[in-house]
Amino acid sequence: MTKLILICCLITALVIRINGHRSSIFAAAPAPSAPAAGDIVADTCKRAAAGDPDLDYNFCKSLLQSAPGSHKADLRGLAVISINLAKNNAQRVLGHIRNLIGEETNNTYRKECLKTCKEVYADAVGELKDSAKSIDSGRIHDARTALSASFDAAGTCEDSFSDGNIPSPLAADDDYYQNIGRIALSLAALLDN
Template identity: 30%
Template sequence: MASKLFLLPFFLFLSQLLLLLLLQPQPFVKADTKLIRQTCKNTKYYNLCYSSLKSNPTSPNADPKGLAVIMVQIGRANATATSSYLSSKLVGPSNDTVLNRVLKECSEKYGYASEALQASLQDLNNEEYDYAYMRVTAASDYPNVCHNAFKRYPSLVYPSEISRREKDLKHICDVALGIIDNLWNN
């Protein structure tokens, strides 16, 4: 009986310790936020980088290469969505063959940007950072071809929605490039 009484305070202490540990903020969360902040400081668009990585559910477990992968995936999703958006405009009631031709070209270019970003994911996986950097740079440049296609036809106005999407993809790619550049140099 005495040994059971001796163990009771020990178990109470153990349960209180366990409860205390469970209620404490986990230190790895702060380290992940620190890594994200440190990583984003090396990019051109800190706020975009930080908000994108912080809101991604896989970033708490990511290392610097994983953060680059997340940004490239965000860019790929953006390019794919823009390609789909442009393709959907071809289905509309417009009889303007010039506009449809330009929209088709733009959709293809954003599709190529998506493919380049997909290929860069494989490069990142293989730690071939120079190739990943090159492909993300190419993906960032594809929207320029779309913009220039509109410029070829003075009667066409470059739509503000496409302009916004172009800017978004370029900024996302710039962030990814900053992260990759940091991987490459380490």
């Protein structure tokens, strides 16, 4: 039995020497594989959060991981994905605003505030479309300019209510939109570096 083991060891050593590497039969561990899915998202969100103390890493990671294609995307792809998520959210907020305008019967000042919000969110959707096209064509500075303008919508909307000293029915929507916007702006900034 000992001779058999010794012969196996000699054959293994010979195979290793001839091939210059371990035979797969005797390999102790598989070769390292590509990074696990989601690493690009986690790494990108970590870099973005390092550059913006107001950016929530966990929110960034969960938002981007929920988007189809994010695990296969590069930084440019993630930037476009984040812009599209912001655009979809702005369109959703715009629909909510339209519903609120339709329901408003008594308070004309509140209705005017809602109309202001409708206008700035409609503009934001267009600016977000432009910024995604700019990223796709490599015009990062143009994309960042359009992104910055689009994310003023939430602040302008909130200001219209606070100027009249009335509570905003869109505070949560505006806050969420700004958080998505912060991610898109940070990813565009990473592309600029």
